[in-house]
Amino acid sequence: MTKTQRVAFIGLSHYHATDWVAAVAAHPHAELVGVWDRDAVLRARFAAGAGTTAWDSREALLADADVVAIASVTSDHRDDAVAAAEAGCHLLLEKPPTADLASFAAVRQAVEASGVVFAQNLPKRLDPASLAVRRLVAAGELGPIASVRIRHGHSQAWDDGFRSSWFTDPVAAGAGALLDEGIHTLDFCRWLLGEPDAITAHVSSATGLAVEDTAVITVQYRRGPVVSITTSWSMAGASGSIEVHGRDATVDLGGVDMASRGLSGESLLRRVVRRSADAAAAREWEDLGIVPVFSSGGFHGLGITDLLDALADGRDPAAGLDDAEAALRLVEAAYESARTGRTTWLS
Incomplete structure (x- = not known):
C-alpha cells in the first residue's frame, strides 16, 4: 500500500x-x-x-x-x-x-x-510540450541541430507591487531576472542539448531596478549548436518561446512563459519541414497537437506532483541535486561573463 x-x-x-x-x-x-x-x-x-x-x-x-x-x-x-x-x-x-x-x-x-530525496522545482522539464520537443531532438527528427532560440519572461518589472517586492531586493532575491527566470532557460538548454562549453552574457536594468531586469545570453557548444537566450521582467507580450532549428525541420513552441501565454494562437507546438530552395511545394506549419500545461493550467504545481509521484513510484524526481547545482553553475557563469565582458568557458 x-x-x-x-x-x-x-x-x-x-x-x-x-x-x-x-x-x-x-x-x-x-x-x-x-x-x-x-x-x-x-x-x-x-x-x-x-x-x-x-x-x-x-x-x-x-x-x-x-x-x-x-x-x-x-x-x-x-x-x-x-x-x-x-x-x-x-x-x-x-x-x-x-x-x-x-x-x-x-x-x-x-x-x-x-x-x-531532493527535488529542484524546474517544471519546464515536466510540461508535455517541452518533453515533446526533447523527444524530437533526441530521436533525430529535426536532423542535426544548428541553432536554438529561447525567450522567457514577463512584464512585472513595470508593476509597482512587483517593484517593491522581495523579488527586486538584491539581498533577499540574490539577483534579478537572470537568476529568477534565466535559470529556467539555462536548465532547459542543458536538459535539451547537454553540457555547454561556453557562455557569454549581457545584463541591463532599463526599468531602473536595483537588480537586472533583462539578460541576453549566448550558449555555445563546440560540436553543436549556438543557443540564443533572452530572459526579462519587461516583456509585455511575445509570440514563440522556443525555436529549435535543425537540418531537416524547425520546431516552434509558444505559450510556455507569461509573455507568450494567450498570444501564441491555437497551435502552440508546431513543426515545419525544410525544403530545398528549388522545391515547388509550399511550406506549412504542422500542428503537433500538444497544448503546454503552462497555457492550459496547473504548470506551477508540476514540481510537487512529480516529487510525490517519485516517492510513490520509487524513482528519482525530474530534477535533483546535480541538476540544481548544474543550473546554478550556468547562471554564475553568465553573471561572470556579464561582469567581466568576456566569454566564460566551462570546458
Whole structure:
C-alpha cells in the first residue's frame, strides 16, 4: 500500500506556493499538514486560504512532516532546506536553489548526509510540450541541430507591487531576472542539448531596478549548436518561446512563459519541414497537437506532483541535486561573463 505523505510548506513568500496547495490536494497519496513562514501575518493568511494550520514553530512542523515544499525568499533557501533535510524530510526547493553555489554546497551536504530525496522545482522539464520537443531532438527528427532560440519572461518589472517586492531586493532575491527566470532557460538548454562549453552574457536594468531586469545570453557548444537566450521582467507580450532549428525541420513552441501565454494562437507546438530552395511545394506549419500545461493550467504545481509521484513510484524526481547545482553553475557563469565582458568557458 502506498504511503500517504504528510506535506508541509516552509516559507510562503513565493507565489508558486499557492499552486502547490491545489497540487497536494489533488494528489492521491498526500495531505497538507500545515504551513510556516517567518512572517506571522503571511502564514496566518496563507493557512486560512489553504484550509490548513499555521504553525508557530518551523522545527515542530518539520517533525510532523514527511515532505517539505520550500517557497521562502531566496536568501532563506539554504537555511530552510538544510533544516528540512536534517529533520529527515524529502524536499522540493523553489527555484533558484540558492543565490550562489557556495550556499548550495551546504544544502547538498545536508541532503546527502540525511539520505532524503531532493527535488529542484524546474517544471519546464515536466510540461508535455517541452518533453515533446526533447523527444524530437533526441530521436533525430529535426536532423542535426544548428541553432536554438529561447525567450522567457514577463512584464512585472513595470508593476509597482512587483517593484517593491522581495523579488527586486538584491539581498533577499540574490539577483534579478537572470537568476529568477534565466535559470529556467539555462536548465532547459542543458536538459535539451547537454553540457555547454561556453557562455557569454549581457545584463541591463532599463526599468531602473536595483537588480537586472533583462539578460541576453549566448550558449555555445563546440560540436553543436549556438543557443540564443533572452530572459526579462519587461516583456509585455511575445509570440514563440522556443525555436529549435535543425537540418531537416524547425520546431516552434509558444505559450510556455507569461509573455507568450494567450498570444501564441491555437497551435502552440508546431513543426515545419525544410525544403530545398528549388522545391515547388509550399511550406506549412504542422500542428503537433500538444497544448503546454503552462497555457492550459496547473504548470506551477508540476514540481510537487512529480516529487510525490517519485516517492510513490520509487524513482528519482525530474530534477535533483546535480541538476540544481548544474543550473546554478550556468547562471554564475553568465553573471561572470556579464561582469567581466568576456566569454566564460566551462570546458
